[in-house]
Amino acid sequence: MTNDYLWDRTGPPDPDIVRLEHLLAQLRPAADGPRILMFPARARAARPSWSFVATIASLAAVIVAIVGVSWRLVQTSPSLDVTRLEGTPTIASRPVADHLELRAGTWLETNDQGRASIDIASVGRVEVDPHTRIGLLTSRPGQHRLQLQRGTIHALIWAPPGQFVVVTPSSTAVDLGCAYTLTVDDEGVGHVRVTTGWVGFEWRGRESFIPAGAVCETRVGLGPGTPHFDDASAAFQEAIAVLDLPGGAPEARRTALDRIIIDARPKDAMTLWHLLSRVEGSDRARVFDRLVELAPPPAGVTRAGVLAGQRMMLDDWWDTLGLGAANWWRVWKQQWR
Amino acid sequence: MNLRAAAAPVRPDPDSAGVASLVERAQRGDRAALAEIYATYRRTIRGILLARAPRVDVDDLVQDVFLVAMERLSSLRDPAAFPAWLAAIARNRATDCLRSSARMAPLPADLPVADVDRTEALLVLAAIQSLPETYSETLTLRLVEGMTGPEIAVRTGLTEGSVRVNLHRGMKQLREKLERTLR
Secondary structure (H helix, E strand, O other): OHHHHHOOOOOOHHHHHHHHHHHHHHHOOOHHHHOOOOOOOOOOOOOOHHHHHHHHHHHHHHHHHHHHHHHHHOOOOOEEEEEEEEEEEEEEEEEEOOEEEEEEEEEEEEEOEEEEEEEOOOEEEEEEEEEEEEEEEEOOOEEEEEEEEEEEEEEEEEEOOOEEEEOOOOOOOOOEEEEEEEEEEEOOOOEEEEOOEEEEEEEOOOEEEEEEOOOEEEOOOOEOOOOOOOOOOOOHHHHHHHHHHHOOOOHHHHHHHHHHHHHHHHHHHHHHOOOOHOOOOHHHHHHHHHHHOOOOOOOOOOOHHHHHOOHHHHHHHHHOOOOOHHHHHHHHHHOOO | OOOOOOOOOOOOOOHHHHHHHHHHHHHOOHHHHHHHHHHHHHHHHHHHHHHHOOOHHHHHHHHHHHHHHHHHHHHOHHHHHHHHHHHHHHHHHHHHHHOOOOOOOOOOOOOOOOHHHHHHHHHHHHHHHHHOHHHHHHHHHHHHOOOHHHHHHHHHHHOOHHHHHHHHHHHHHHHHHHHHHHH
């Protein structure tokens, strides 16, 4: 007997192995399993025995029939499944013992010890840290909107871009990627750190695209700041903060821009791209010239057009940075606005 | 006997450069790359889990493994090591599952009495699961998922030599076990 058939099916078939192959092939999932990754609607509970199921089945059928009719009558708002992770989270002041539904218009709150997760079937999962207040605005296929009033959430989203939106006191965060952490402090200042994919921040037309490895702040009345990679120098990050806050002394702003232009690395082209639409006049020209050195623009993108703030040219340039296509944002923004 | 093809083709394996490129795209948030990873490695992960965990839990565990992998993907420093890294996540997930639940009985209570082939298939699977893990994993990928030895090596990060030894020794032990339990 040879083992070639066992290895790669090239030798004479071993009858025992052929028989086992045929026998065990029926244990493969039908149609080769699911084609897409689906989040479970909730954490799985331990499976009861079938005898137990049989015992309660008839009783359950009666209950389901009664509850089903009632449920159809009262089911007027969408909901998401919340699982307690630690402590005692509450929904509309009701403690979450194990699972509880978060309905539209209600708040999930955690105290200093509480943690919870929100499962959004086929879309993703949001883990809620202590001292957080988050509410559900709406949840329907293709659009799920939460409102983070304070605290920290960790979002892990698998659905297509744009389906998951978090409204904060100072910006709207749209998931364009996979994983990020969003914090809102007691003054309403938001801070996002993207782990995988990218996130879009928007407030009254002011936009920030935050790719993996980058962070961005957003402030009440100002909207999203300029994103930057979290490994940028401290001086670079401080200079960004100076430019993001209005009303600074002209000399301080000029010094800050000098620092950004001097310290910018090739990967910081992402930050300079954002600055193109946030500084004006000769400052915009300086940013343009530095960005050309770090990431040459594609054909059709001209100095005159960029300095004039032409959105299409900026988008075309963004697309060459290797951080995803800007048209995602343009298309999906129409859906959640 | 169910004669569904035991040698159903699996997706072509990307070479190591292809794997690295695919994973790097996924790390940048490319949805198409994530979908490609899932389609390419789903059966491998299912086989690794099936060798260790209760069959009824495997499909859910496959989902869990890919969710964990996606969450940690940015921390993977060597994208070419992705197959071995993903396989390790699956093995750990199966271990966690076993710690939190009793191991599946060889014959589940819901087994249809008349389905003799399925009964035998579950008995054989139970026999495979009772082998040492290195053998049960490789045999599950070969006999249940229908992969060849070279495909198993590429998708789990094991060397071809290790896979060949696991198949040979595992098959020998499986024959002995089936001799005792089925005949």
